[in-house]
Amino acid sequence: MAGPFKQSALSVKIGILWGALFPSILFIVIVPNMHGRSILNTPPADAIMFGLYLITALILGALFILYIDRAWDRLQVKIRMQGISDKFQWESEKLQQITNVVPLNIIEFDDNGYVTALNEYMLNLIQRHFPQLTREILLSQPALPIFRECMDQTTLDQLEGIRGNRQRSNAKIRVNSMTYHIFTAPLEHESGVPGGVIMIIQDLTEEEKMRSELDNVERLSLVGQMAAGITHEIRNPMAVVRGFLQLMREKSPEDLHSYYHIVLVELDRANSIINDFLSLAQTRVSEKELALLQGIMEELTPLIWADANLRGQSVELKLSPSMPPLQLNVREIKQLILNLARNGMEAMDAKGVLTLAACEHEDTVLLIVTDTGSGIPESQLSQLFTPFFTTKSQGTGLGLPLCLSIAERHNGSIRVESEEGAGTSIIVTFPVESRAGAVRKPVYM
Numbered sequence: 001m002a003g004p005f006k007q008s009a010l011s012v013k014i015g016i017l018w019g020a021l022f023p024s025i026l027f028i029v030i031v032p033n034m035h036g037r038s039i040l041n042t043p044p045a046d047a048i049m050f051g052l053y054l055i056t057a058l059i060l061g062a063l064f065i066l067y068i069d070r071a072w073d074r075l076q077v078k079i080r081m082q083g084i085s086d087k088f089q090w091e092s093e094k095l096q097q098i099t100n101v102v103p104l105n106i107i108e109f110d111d112n113g114y115v116t117a118l119n120e121y122m123l124n125l126i127q128r129h130f131p132q133l134t135r136e137i138l139l140s141q142p143a144l145p146i147f148r149e150c151m152d153q154t155t156l157d158q159l160e161g162i163r164g165n166r167q168r169s170n171a172k173i174r175v176n177s178m179t180y181h182i183f184t185a186p187l188e189h190e191s192g193v194p195g196g197v198i199m200i201i202q203d204l205t206e207e208e209k210m211r212s213e214l215d216n217v218e219r220l221s222l223v224g225q226m227a228a229g230i231t232h233e234i235r236n237p238m239a240v241v242r243g244f245l246q247l248m249r250e251k252s253p254e255d256l257h258s259y260y261h262i263v264l265v266e267l268d269r270a271n272s273i274i275n276d277f278l279s280l281a282q283t284r285v286s287e288k289e290l291a292l293l294q295g296i297m298e299e300l301t302p303l304i305w306a307d308a309n310l311r312g313q314s315v316e317l318k319l320s321p322s323m324p325p326l327q328l329n330v331r332e333i334k335q336l337i338l339n340l341a342r343n344g345m346e347a348m349d350a351k352g353v354l355t356l357a358a359c360e361h362e363d364t365v366l367l368i369v370t371d372t373g374s375g376i377p378e379s380q381l382s383q384l385f386t387p388f389f390t391t392k393s394q395g396t397g398l399g400l401p402l403c404l405s406i407a408e409r410h411n412g413s414i415r416v417e418s419e420e421g422a423g424t425s426i427i428v429t430f431p432v433e434s435r436a437g438a439v440r441k442p443v444y445m
Helices: 002-007 012-034 044-101 120-129 135-140 143-148 153-164 205-250 254-280 294-309 328-345 399-409
Strands: 105-109 116-119 169-175 179-186 192-205 289-291 314-319 325-329 353-361 362-373 413-419 423-431
Touching: 105 120, 116 120, 116 135, 116 413, 120 135, 120 192, 143 153, 179 254, 289 294, 289 328, 294 314, 294 328, 294 353, 294 362, 314 413, 325 328, 328 353, 328 362, 328 399, 328 423, 399 413, 399 423
Parallel strands: 314 353
Antiparallel strands: 105 116, 105 192, 169 179, 179 192, 289 325, 353 362, 362 423, 413 423
8 A cells, every 4th residue: 555655645644544553553452451351341441541542543643644744745845946956056057158158248237236247258348448357346346436447437427327227228339449339128027126237248349340441442442433434534635635735835925834834733633643543443463573672662762852852851761671572563562652751741841851661570571651740630540541531632532542452452551650749650561471482582672
């Protein structure tokens, strides 16, 4: 009866126990006291004692069953609770591992602004801007007072407004040069009581940069389409007009020559703009040869000096004597240097100093063009290489994009360092090819 006994209710278990114990106890109690007498002749005192014994045994048995049953239930509950606790702990650890692996920056705040949880991506993001902050510091006090020491008030107020929003929201903020998209959602208990805010932060810096580069590509594509359409349609008539103007100037009085000169200069300027369009729209692979950058710069120096003398400016040349040769398209590099030099001279007044320098830095060669002009506002630095953006009254906005295009065709890059009132430096970086392959005698020694 062990199987049915274990599966029965408490009252049935007691009944089974009584059914099993009663005849046994009755037999055990009565038989040794019979002494050959009939059970009907048992003295009343003995009968009462026998009855009390039986009742006590049955009651104690029932209590014993009750105790064991409840103890067993508590043991089972404890085992189940331990299993639930272990499962909950494992699910919590698994959820933490998932949030640490998911490439999202996740942070959770309570209603008082304390950080209650954050994943590894979020911790790395915070330490990117605030290296001194650890997980223990972030979890020990309200977060915003910690950030107040490292963040401007405008961004801090914006972040506080986002955190305090009790509804789902999306916002974009900038911290230094980084751009972040922030999604927030309220957390609530089953009873509807607010339980804090979860914040998911996505780094959009590269995406914004890519979007800007795609915009530049679209502009360059537009320039290419325009250049392809106007090359023959405009340059040929302009050449004819210029030729006839020169003939007319030869047959005109001296006092009209200045007017012809103005018209010819403007025609030449229009032709140079068309050449910039064509250069900027060039998509073919540059034909390169092994050459020394310092040799190209020394060849161009007289031309740059002559231009600077007309402006009342001076030129300084600083070349390292031991730079390695590079794979260069000499014609394009000349155009790059002349464009940068003329930009620098146009940014300076008389007595300004233009410095052309070239040196080797690690596995690269640097071309540095520095002027002593008024500098460029920081708000305009990010737009300098955007086609058609210019700070000059007579500029076309194609010079620097053309320089960038040439540098990129040489697997190089350009960066600008400028301080208002102190001048501007444009640094062009060229990668050094494998020295093992540079055995041919370079041109421009």
